Amino acid sequence: MDPRRLELLLQLSRWGSMRAVADVMGVTTSTVSQQIAALAQEAGTSLLEHEGRGVRLTPAGRRLADHAVTVLAALDAARADLDPDATPRGTLRVAAYGTAIRDVVLPLVRQLAEAHPELRLSIREHEPGEALELLDGDHVDLALTYDYNLGPAKFAATLVTQPLGSTAWGLGVPAGDTRSAPATSLEVFDRYRHHDWIVNSRNTADEEAVRTVASLAGFEPRVVHRVDSLALVQHMIAEGLGVGLLPADLTTIPTVAVQPLDHPAVVLRSYAVSRRGRAVWPPLALVLRLLA
Numbered sequence: 001m002d003p004r005r006l007e008l009l010l011q012l013s014r015w016g017s018m019r020a021v022a023d024v025m026g027v028t029t030s031t032v033s034q035q036i037a038a039l040a041q042e043a044g045t046s047l048l049e050h051e052g053r054g055v056r057l058t059p060a061g062r063r064l065a066d067h068a069v070t071v072l073a074a075l076d077a078a079r080a081d082l083d084p085d086a087t088p089r090g091t092l093r094v095a096a097y098g099t100a101i102r103d104v105v106l107p108l109v110r111q112l113a114e115a116h117p118e119l120r121l122s123i124r125e126h127e128p129g130e131a132l133e134l135l136d137g138d139h140v141d142l143a144l145t146y147d148y149n150l151g152p153a154k155f156a157a158t159l160v161t162q163p164l165g166s167t168a169w170g171l172g173v174p175a176g177d178t179r180s181a182p183a184t185s186l187e188v189f190d191r192y193r194h195h196d197w198i199v200n201s202r203n204t205a206d207e208e209a210v211r212t213v214a215s216l217a218g219f220e221p222r223v224v225h226r227v228d229s230l231a232l233v234q235h236m237i238a239e240g241l242g243v244g245l246l247p248a249d250l251t252t253i254p255t256v257a258v259q260p261l262d263h264p265a266v267v268l269r270s271y272a273v274s275r276r277g278r279a280v281w282p283p284l285a286l287v288l289r290l291l292a
Contacts, residue, residue, distance in 0.1 A: 097146065105123055
């Protein structure tokens, strides 16, 4: 079976639309249709059935899509394994969120420049959902993502994750609030139940954590503001526009304080994510080792 056709079928099983697959793979919708029809002839069975104006995979199509995960990963591994000990060289494409670029990727760039000058990184700043879409479409080789312990991310079977570490988060509040620190996260949240809340504008992970703790504290947070910059979150808190999650170890501006959260703790967990079968490619293998 043609690996390209298996890739199209696998993408169709994820996106559920030939038009979406065409956009992801950079081909026309008619090409997707023709290639999957040819794959059905190779398989000797129908892979699609009509559903309204669209299509969906038949049971045989779903089974073949499941096999495609293993087959494509094996092919990727075989290609890389032709020369697994080669000197890492070329361009490694990385998508990462802003903090990871600053704290992880940029030091790595300096390290590679000294020890492996033939290997360079191409860096794209994206939140986790965006980065994983780029990885799934083979537009990047490595994604640095995160989730919260209160809202674990789900990764596709085609991806491999490597934990990079975790960071405790607290609640950013005006520094003028000098009342004694509560004992639990629920007490902290309850104190601010009538405030407006600030969450991320490009990712829902922190909002899920906020809503989880608020629900345990017995209220629904009034989410009013959505911004993507921790610095901007601080200034909005200082102006009395609301409260929001911030890293517990963050050096804040003088007018903002971070109240610790415990029972339950709010913990951000970071990951290096790559496509299954790709980790033996020398540039990616090197970078994963350095990240570990």
